[in-house]
Amino acid sequence: MDVMRRAYHHGDLRRALLEAGIALAREGGPEAVVLREATRRAGVVPNAAYRHFASRDALLQAVRAAALAALAVAMEKELAHARKQSDVARASLRAIGVAYLRFAAREPGLFRTAFTIAGEPETAGEPGWAGRSGMNPFQLLGAALDQMVAAGALPAKRRPGAEYLAWSAVHGLAMLVLEGPLRRMTRKEIQEIGRRVVEMVEKGL
Numbered sequence: 001m002d003v004m005r006r007a008y009h010h011g012d013l014r015r016a017l018l019e020a021g022i023a024l025a026r027e028g029g030p031e032a033v034v035l036r037e038a039t040r041r042a043g044v045v046p047n048a049a050y051r052h053f054a055s056r057d058a059l060l061q062a063v064r065a066a067a068l069a070a071l072a073v074a075m076e077k078e079l080a081h082a083r084k085q086s087d088v089a090r091a092s093l094r095a096i097g098v099a100y101l102r103f104a105a106r107e108p109g110l111f112r113t114a115f116t117i118a119g120e121p122e123t124a125g126e127p128g129w130a131g132r133s134g135m136n137p138f139q140l141l142g143a144a145l146d147q148m149v150a151a152g153a154l155p156a157k158r159r160p161g162a163e164y165l166a167w168s169a170v171h172g173l174a175m176l177v178l179e180g181p182l183r184r185m186t187r188k189e190i191q192e193i194g195r196r197v198v199e200m201v202e203k204g205l
Contacts, residue, residue, distance in 0.1 A: 014052040016042040021063040026109045030116040033060045060116070067114035070107070072131030075099040075140045089151035090202055092144040097170045097198035100137070104174035105190070111174065141166060145205075154205055166201045173197050 020041035024032045035056045039049045053059040078099035085091035104111040130136045135143065145162050148154035154162070176182040177190055185193075 013042065013044060013048060016044075017049055017052060017059065018062050018066065021059050022066055022110070025063050025067065025113040026107065029109045029112040030060060030064070032109070033063050033113065035059050060113075064113055064116060067107075067110040068136060069130060070110060071100070071103050071114055071137045072133075072135065072140060074103045075137060076131045076133055078102075079140070079144075087151075087153075089144075089147045089153050092147055093166070093202055094198050096141050096144050097166070097201060098194070100170050101174055101194045101198075104178060105187075108178050112178070115171070138163060138167070148205070158205060162205050165205065169197055169201050 017035075017038050020038040021033050023041065024034065024037060033056070035049055035053060036046050038059060039046045042049075049059075053062065075096055078095040079092055082088060082091035082095035131140070133140070141163050145154065145159060145166070149156050149159050173182075173194060177185070182190065182193070
């Protein structure tokens, strides 16, 4: 997750705390992001943190933003491969779904943190949780669906709200694998189900 590994200058306490919070999320999800532990890992006294993060929720939201940005970057990397396909529109939608599922499998703690319900960022376009394109994961999905419409692969009348249909299907599978009855399945079985769910979304829209 290179978007989370930007070096911070000596004395940049906010970055040090954020990096510590990201590490905590990786290890244990949103519940593990605790301000006192982040300050301990950053090597400062707890009171020093409040100049940068007024509360645990403030730190959690910053970590959540970083996790969403990392997911956006993962999607953008998969989209780069999709652009080399003959049917770019369909390949792009599939790339979004595949990247989403791969990120959930590779970074379960960050994935759960990205979608924690403990508060919401003020705006969906907040720079802190966008990828290199300046778009967040939901916007990248929307752009892929718009591309489907432009290519004639998705009827325009079916476009409104399609993000929610696609997102619900893929996110549901990710959570069933991470925390539900599918968590005991083999990686090969999960990959096959993921492929079929993404294909189902593409054909069903």
